[in-house]
Amino acid sequence: MPHLSDEAICVRHWDFSETSQTVSLFCRAGGMLRGLAKGAKRVGGRFSGGIDLLTLGQVVAITKPGRDLATLTDWTLTRTWRSLRSDLAANQAAYYLVDLVQRSLEQADPHPELFDALVEALDRIEAGHAAEATLVFQWRLLDELGYAPRLDPTVGTGTSVHFSADGGGTVAEERPNAWKVRRTTVAFLADVMSSADAAAVALAADRETLTRANRLLAAYVRHVLGTQPTTMRLLFPNL
C-alpha cells in the first residue's frame, strides 16, 4: 500500500462520526486528496486535535488503487492564519479562495504552483490585503486551469471594451451576452497578468479599479464554473 507524505491545506471537512472526519486536502505535490481521519477529533491524538479548514499541515496517508478515500494516519499542523478568525473580510476572502480550489480541481491532479499561490494569497490576506490577494489568486487559478481570459485593452473604440465570457475575453465588436467593461479595468488586469510581480501591481492600484477588476474576474470564474458559489455571493454581493 503506497504511503504519501505531503504538505497540504484543508479545503473541506465533514464529520464522519463523533470523533472521525473525512477531509479534502489540497496537497502540494499530489493535488486534491480525500481521506478519512479516524479519531481525528480526539485531543492528543495523531491529528493535532482535528483537521480544521484553512490550516496548513504535513499529512501522511495510505492510498489504495481504485479507492477514492485515502486513510490518513498523521496530520501535523504547521500553520494557521489568525486574521481569518478575527476579521470578517479576511475570513470571507479565504473561504472564497478554498471554495474555488475544491470546485476546480480533480483528485490526484497536481498543481504545485497553484498550491504556492494559495499559500501566498493567504499570507497576503493575513497582511491585510484581501482584495489584492483575491485578484491575483483568481488570475492564477484561471491561468493554471487553462481558462486565462484574453485581455486586449486596445480593441474597439471609446472608454469601454466588450468582454465575452463565451469568447474567452475581450472582443473587437459587440456580441450577445458580452459585458461592457471599462478600458482602464482591462488595461489594469492585462498589467497584472503580464507582470512578473502581479501582487505588486495589484497593491499599487486604486481601490475602485481593484474592485472592478476583481468583479470582472469573479464573473468570468462564475461562467467557467457554471454556477455561483455562496462564498462568491458573500464576497461580491451584487455580482
Place this chain on the structure above:
Amino acid sequence: MLPDSVRRLIDEFAALPGIGRRSAERLAFWVLKSSTPEAMKLANAIAEVKKSVKHCSVCWNLTDVDPCPICGDDRRDAGVVLVVEQPKDLITLEQTGMFNGVYHVLLGRLDPLDGVGPDSLTVSSLLARLDKPATNARGTPVRELILGLNPDMEGDSTALWLAEEARKRGVQVSRLARGLPTGGQIEFANAAVLADAIAGRQRM
C-alpha cells in the same frame, strides 16, 4: 430466523449514533428479556420526550415548559446572552455553574462551503432579541453577547458574522477564551492552541 418485529427493533437500535449491529442485537435481547413494565417504561419515555419536549420560544433550548427554566429564572441576568451552536453545548456550559446569564441556541453554524447561511439557523430570533427587548427573556434589553461557538473555522466565521451584527446594534460582544486546557501540557499542544494561548495571555 428472527421474527420480523425483533429484526425491526434491531434495525432501529442500529440506526442510533454510535450503535453497531452487535450492540443493537444486545439491546434488543435486553428488551426481550426484561419484564413488560420495564420495556414499556423505555417505550413510554421515548414517546413522552417526543410529545412534550419542544424548543424554548426565547432561546431555542430544548424544554418541556415555555419559556424554559433558564429564561424564566429571575435570578439570572437576562442582559447577558451566551450564544451556542447546539443544546448539548448549553448543557456542558451550564454544568460549570460559572455562567449566570441566559443563552441562545443557534441550532447549527454558518457554513458557506455547504451553503448554510443565517436563514438556516435561529439568527433572526437572536437579532430580534437584540432589537426588541420584549422578545428577550423577561423583557430585558441585551447588554452583552458572549459568543460560545466551537473554535473551528465554521464556528469562528459564525462568530465574526454575529459580532458584526451585534456591533451595528450597539451591543457589547465578547467570545470565550481559548488556549491551553487546565491539566494539559505545553509539549502536547498543537501550534494553533499555543498561538491562541500566547495571543490571549493574561496579566498576573
